[in-house]
Amino acid sequence: MNERTATHRERTGIPWLLILLSLVALAILVSLGNWQVRRLAWKQDLLATIDARIHADPVPLAEALERMRAGEDIEYLPVSVRGTFLPNGEQHVLSTWKGVSGWNIYQPLRLEGGAILFVNRGFVPYDRKEPETRPESLAAGEQELTGLARLPLDEKPSFLVPENDIAKNQYHWKDIVAMTAAAGLAAETVVPLFVDAGPYDDPAHLPIGGVTNIDLPNNHLQYAATWYGLALALAGVVGVFLWRRYRG
Template structure:
């Protein structure tokens, strides 16, 4: 009875052939996707290099670009204003192998609006402002850095939720930042600026922390997927050749 219940040899061969075809298509699709990602990443790196070489724009020019639907990421920007140091927000970050926080401080502009500035990195034990009093800049300041667009939503479900009570953020939720600081959301500039590496008094925060050396491993991933597809074809061909012999 058990022998009779087995599917015919031809049926088993069709099932195996279909599974082989699905696996081959999947591997080729993954390889092709990585090739597309490679072209995208290379274009992004070129774009970042070109933009960083541009002279700093004014905030008005950056806002006009954003209003036209243009990409403002990594465009040099110069702004003037007064830091509201008592409203700084702390974002979990790593810098050169160390863990700590990036300090985002609202800069009050001449028109009364606020722009959050990523002033840079501080180690875990320097989170509290009292431990780095020298770096809390007072008076009118000029900030030069790179424009960064706001995020529409949390980038991934794997990213933890922001802890407003402890002032620990994991992603740039501009509305939450406004709520936790008491700043009117309508008076916030809807973008950020990452300050350059101009040294701060006392050495903290450490500026110039924008990730610019983005990893680009898509070529080796593509070679891996295509290599697996080739290996699958070779193994299957060898098996069929041996069966025929």
């Protein structure tokens, strides 16, 4: 066997390692694409469920709590509540509304029977954080309102979210335990959920109600197309390489 023949066989030998690694990578990419397709179906079902739920008639808060204790998902469930807002104890969560930075005002509402419910009354601009800057927002006497039930978070949603500054009453995420302590309330009296108040009759009213963000991102189709596209590109590159290697 001369040197030319040996070189030819070396060049035209089957690159098993390359083929094996390519098949493994291809399987991973296709699996990721399939996973995103399943996530897409799940997200579409979730959005449909939420859309149907928020347009349902409100139920009394007691019924919502009974459903929650039974293990039912009550996120975004419309509820009706009645009580008296405590003049002190507002908790302020950083937020934006229509591109404007500001705060969502969480104020404790004393219900019939003595329990306390934190109500997200809505949005105020950044410079209207303190109650004395918006005396028109003080709600006296018994109030009746409807809103959406929101479940509290057990922990900070992401390491990217800053820590809450309890001393300055500046929250980046809704920590019901910290809010309860900061407002000087007994934990056993606080209802274990929030209610986002609906829109008010007066659009100039502060806080601005009805600010619940229910526009959940749904990018799973784009993600699936990306993974499948990478799989197709990988198959094409390896196929062209093998074809060029053996076409002679």
